[in-house]
Structure formats: structure tokens, C-alpha cells
Amino acid sequence: MKKLLILAVCSSLALTSCVSKKKFTELEAQQKxxxxxxxxxxxxxxDCLSDKSGLESENNSLKSQVASLNATNGDLIKQIGNFTDLTRxxxxNLEKSLESLKEKDLTIRKLQDAVTRRDSVNLALVQSLKGAIGNLDDQDIEISVEKGVVYVNISDKLLFNSGSYQVTSxxxxVLGKVAKVVNNKPDFExxxxxxTDDVPIKTSGIKDNWDLSVLRATSVVRILQNEFGVAPARxxxxxRGEYVPVASNADSDGRSKNRRTRIVVLPKIDQFYNMIEDGLKDPKIN
Incomplete structure (x- = not known):
């Protein structure tokens, strides 16, 4: 009986041992x-952690780009504002410049009008002188207008004898005809x-060509004043002596041209300003 019990126990242990090993194998497989x-x-x-890290880095980069774009956008808005101010x-400034140009153009037009009227007056004076003197084929008399000034050049052989300052008959x-015209133009001086030429003077009582040129000029002025009633104040x-030649003194022809008396006729300065002021009042200009 005792042997049977021991046998049963051993069988039971063997059976139990077999089942545990099988289960162990299964558990081991499950564990694996x-x-x-x-x-x-x-x-x-x-992998997910790596992806997360990459996404976080990309996200930070995008945030940085967004911040940069926001800053750039702010700068652009500011620049647009500045540009708007500059444009305004x-x-x-453009409007002021245009106004200034208009004013300058108006001033130029006014001055041009005054100069045009001055030239018209000078032209009328020249025509009067030419009409009064008559024969302009005479090479001893020349009437011209230069830079708004009327000139009457008279050679010395018509006015004076050689080395003299006494006016010829x-x-x-000729001076009487000139005086008639200028007396009709009281607004002119x-x-x-x-x-003279550059040949030294040898006449007694006359120091040099300066002296001769002045004496000849005063002789003409006295004739105009005393014999033809031209106001001396005008x-x-x-x-000028020999120092403003119109030709070379190297030959007789040139010296002859340089020996001359020149009458320079010009409007009074205040009279010319009056022309400008009259131009300012012109309704066509204003």
C-alpha cells in the first residue's frame, strides 16, 4: 500500500513537472x-521621438520665419507711411516749384516786354536820326544800335581839322540835325x-591825345547847348583818347577810323524802369 502511495505521488509529480515545462515553454515564447x-x-x-524633435525644430524655424515676416511687414508698413509722407x-514741393516757375516766367515776360518797348523806342530814334541827317551814304557818319544803345559815329575829318578841336561849319x-531829333526825345540822355589814333599830338596848347579827345567832346557839347538849345543836364x-580803337593804327585807313566822335544816346535809367513798371500794369501780362 505504501509502495502504491509512493508510486502515485511520483506519478503525480512527474505529470506536474511535464505540464509546468510545457507552460514554461509557452510563457517563454510569449515572453519572446x-x-x-x-x-x-x-x-x-x-522614430516618433526623432520625428517630434524634427517637427519641433521645424516648428521653431517656422515661428522664427513668422516673427521675421511680421517684423518685415511692420517695416514695410512704416516705409509705406514714410513714402506717403515723402510723396505728399x-x-x-513740386507745386511750390511750379508756382515759382510761373512767377519767374511772368517776370521774364515783363522784362522782355519792357526790352521790346525799349527797342521799339530805339528803332524809332534811329529812323528819326537817319531821316533828319539824310545822306547816309556818307562814310563819315554811321548810326547803329548795339545792345539796346543808339550810337552816332562822326569821323573827325567831318567835325574837325587835323590836330584841332574847333568844329567845322x-x-x-550835322549836329543841328542831331540836336533837332534829341530835342524831340526829352526822355533820352x-x-x-x-x-583819337595813337599818333602823338604836336599842337601847341594840347598836352596829348587824352587832352585832344576831351576838348573835342566838350566842343561838340557846347555847340549842341549854345547853338541848338540842347539841355546841358542831358x-x-x-x-577816350587812343585807348578804344575800332581799327588797327598800323595804317592811315585804320587811324582815320579811330579818329572819331561818338554820340551815345540812351534812355534815362528811371525812364527805362518806368517802362518795366508800365509793363507790370499791362493787363495782357497780369
Missing amino acids: QTKDLLNTATVKLN KGAD RARE FLVEGH MTAGG
Whole structure:
């Protein structure tokens, strides 16, 4: 009986041992499978963590770009505002410039009108002188307009004898015609200039060509005043000597041209300003 009990116990232990080993094998297999799954999950987790890190880095980069774009946008808005201010100021400056140009153009037109009227007066004076003197084929008399000034050039052989400052009778006739014209133009003043060549003077009582040119100019002025009634306040007498030649003194022809008396006729300065003021009142300009 005792042997049977021992046998039963041993059989039971053997059976139990067999079942546990099988289960152990199954558990071991399950453990291996679980471990594999764990390893797989770990790899995936690591991949996810890596992806997360990359996404976070990309997200930070995008945030940085957004911040940069916002800053750039703010700068652009500020620049647009500044540009708008500059454009407005530019428009104001342009308008002021246009107004200034209009004013300058108006001033130029007014001055041009005054100069045109001055030239018209000078042209009328020249025509009057030419009409009064008559024969302009005479090479001893020349009437011209230069830069708004009327000139009457009379050669010395018509006015004076050689080395003298006494006016000839023929010259008195010409001066009388000139006086008639200038007396009809009370708004004009004139300068009588004496000119000589460079040959030294040898006449007694006359120091040099300066002296001769002045004496000839004063002689003409006195004739105009005393014999033809030209107001002395309108006249100036001056001597230029040999220092303003119109030709070379190397030959007799050139010296002859340089020996001359020039009457410079010009409007009074205040009279010319009156022309400008009259132009300012012109309704066509204003």
C-alpha cells in the first residue's frame, strides 16, 4: 500500500513537472514575442521621438520665419507711411516749384516786354536820326544800335581839322540835325565821346591825345547847348583818347577810323524802369 502511495505521488509529480515545462515553454515564447513587440514599439517610439524633435525644430524655424515676416511687414508698413509722407511733401514741393516757375516766367515776360518797348523806342530814334541827317551814304557818319544803345559815329575829318578841336561849319549842320531829333526825345540822355589814333599830338596848347579827345567832346557839347538849345543836364562829355580803337593804327585807313566822335544816346535809367513798371500794369501780362 505504501509502495502504491509512493508510486502515485511520483506519478503525480512527474505529470506536474511535464505540464509546468510545457507552460514554461509557452510563457517563454510569449515572453519572446512580448519582447519583440517591446523592441518594435521602442524603435517606433524612438522614430516618433526623432520625428517630434524634427517637427519641433521645424516648428521653431517656422515661428522664427513668422516673427521675421511680421517684423518685415511692420517695416514695410512704416516705409509705406514714410513714402506717403515723402510723396505728399514731394507733391507740395513740386507745386511750390511750379508756382515759382510761373512767377519767374511772368517776370521774364515783363522784362522782355519792357526790352521790346525799349527797342521799339530805339528803332524809332534811329529812323528819326537817319531821316533828319539824310545822306547816309556818307562814310563819315554811321548810326547803329548795339545792345539796346543808339550810337552816332562822326569821323573827325567831318567835325574837325587835323590836330584841332574847333568844329567845322559842315559839322555844325550835322549836329543841328542831331540836336533837332534829341530835342524831340526829352526822355533820352547822351554821352559825347572823343576818340583819337595813337599818333602823338604836336599842337601847341594840347598836352596829348587824352587832352585832344576831351576838348573835342566838350566842343561838340557846347555847340549842341549854345547853338541848338540842347539841355546841358542831358549831356556828358568824355575823352577816350587812343585807348578804344575800332581799327588797327598800323595804317592811315585804320587811324582815320579811330579818329572819331561818338554820340551815345540812351534812355534815362528811371525812364527805362518806368517802362518795366508800365509793363507790370499791362493787363495782357497780369
